[in-house]
Amino acid sequence: MLRLAASTSLAAMLGACATPTPYDYTAFKQNRPVSMLVLPPVNDSPDVKASRAVLAQSTLPLAEAGYYVLPVTLVDETFRQNGLTEAAEIQQVSAAKLREIFGADAAVYIRVKKYGTTYMVIASETVVSVEGRIVDLRTGQLLWQGSAQASSAENDGGNQAGLVGLLVKALVTQIVGTATDAGFTYAAVANQRLLGAPMRNGVLYGPRSPHYLKD
Amino acid sequence: MRRPFTAMRLGVLIAAAGLVGCAQQPKPLYHWEAYQRQVYEHLKGGSSGPEEQIRVLLAQAEKARSLGSALPPGFRAHLGMLYVQTGRIDEGRQHFEAEKSAFPESTDYMNFLLAKMNGPSTSASAR
Numbered sequence: 001m002l003r004l005a006a007s008t009s010l011a012a013m014l015g016a017c018a019t020p021t022p023y024d025y026t027a028f029k030q031n032r033p034v035s036m037l038v039l040p041p042v043n044d045s046p047d048v049k050a051s052r053a054v055l056a057q058s059t060l061p062l063a064e065a066g067y068y069v070l071p072v073t074l075v076d077e078t079f080r081q082n083g084l085t086e087a088a089e090i091q092q093v094s095a096a097k098l099r100e101i102f103g104a105d106a107a108v109y110i111r112v113k114k115y116g117t118t119y120m121v122i123a124s125e126t127v128v129s130v131e132g133r134i135v136d137l138r139t140g141q142l143l144w145q146g147s148a149q150a151s152s153a154e155n156d157g158g159n160q161a162g163l164v165g166l167l168v169k170a171l172v173t174q175i176v177g178t179a180t181d182a183g184f185t186y187a188a189v190a191n192q193r194l195l196g197a198p199m200r201n202g203v204l205y206g207p208r209s210p211h212y213l214k215d
Numbered sequence: 216m217r218r219p220f221t222a223m224r225l226g227v228l229i230a231a232a233g234l235v236g237c238a239q240q241p242k243p244l245y246h247w248e249a250y251q252r253q254v255y256e257h258l259k260g261g262s263s264g265p266e267e268q269i270r271v272l273l274a275q276a277e278k279a280r281s282l283g284s285a286l287p288p289g290f291r292a293h294l295g296m297l298y299v300q301t302g303r304i305d306e307g308r309q310h311f312e313a314e315k316s317a318f319p320e321s322t323d324y325m326n327f328l329l330a331k332m333n334g335p336s337t338s339a340s341a342r
Contacts, residue, residue: 034320035320035321049259052255052258052259053255055254055258056251056252056254056255056258057251057255059250059251059254059287059288059289060247060251060287063244063245063287063288064243064244064245066244067288068288068318068320068321069288069289070288070289070321070324071288071289071290071292071293071296071314071321072254072258072289073254073257073258073289073293073296074289074292074293074296074324074328076258077296078327078328101324101327102323102324102327103321103322103323103324103327104324184252184255188251208244209244
């Protein structure tokens with residue numbers, strides 16, 4: 001407790017004008033996963049499309065951060081063939097079993113808190129809100145957790161900085177031009193904020209990124 | 216043959232410049248294009264069947280090749296699964312092998328899938 005307080009105040013001094021609460025990356029840095037298994041997200045929203053949309057948008061941020069991401073459609077199929085169709089059930093499967101079948105270093109557990117468009121008289125708003133945890137499948141340690149949200153009501157004012165942020169923005173614009181599934185579009189932004197790098201208190205870069213070990 | 220390609224590239228550049236503004240030009244690790252949209256289509260069992268999805272992904276792979284860009288993790292495996300679903304087992308197997316070559320991190324899982332394709336006797340002997 002004392003040590004935690006000491007390190008917190010030291011970090012506060014060092015990072016005076018930087019991030020207010022530095023994230024504790026000890027476990028992340030000890031484990032340094034190479035591959036990520038994204039499990040089907042648990043959905044707390046009323047929209048049945050939420051889990052699949054968030055799952056479909058989960059590979060890009062992690063892959064661009066430098067991780068190998070197991071093919072989400074095949075993973076989903078493998079669970080299905082083993083009689084597991086509910087995300088909540090799948091997220092209960094033991095780390096050892098996941099490691100044995102998929103060979104991934106870490107699993108990503110996502111919960112969709114909000115997903116969808118609220119239609120109002122004057123304007124409508126699309127919100128996607130997600131929470132995520134990354135657990136190492138070799139040691140069972142929690143490596144990272146966080147939450148993020150994206151909303152159509154935000155001003156597009158540069159809070160999406162960073163290379164991949166810009167890439168996602170380009171993709172979002174592209175998707176908006178071709179489809180009307182707004183939730184799917186904002187799931188890309190929410191996932192980028194949740195799982196992309198670099199993000200404040202976010203996921204660290206992985207080995208396939210040129211920024212690996214530099215964050 | 217040269218002109219449409221150049222014009223297309225110019226178009227992409229202009230679009231990118233417009234989106235990025237004065238910020239740095241992003242250089243993604245992979246050529247994503249419509250990959251995640253295709254994944255979504257597949258997951259929700261959308262109107263396009265596996266044949267149509269294969270066609271879209273092959274076109275994307277060709278474009279990535281011409282641009283010298285890498286295909287994302289899982290792309291080849293996903294394509295392989297679509298081939299298996301259309302009964303083209305050998306092509307499916309080849310794409311699982313291709314995923315393994317491009318991303319050795321996938322080796323365990325690809326081997327698991329390949330072993331299952333070889334029938335129950337193989338997986339029984341693997342135990």
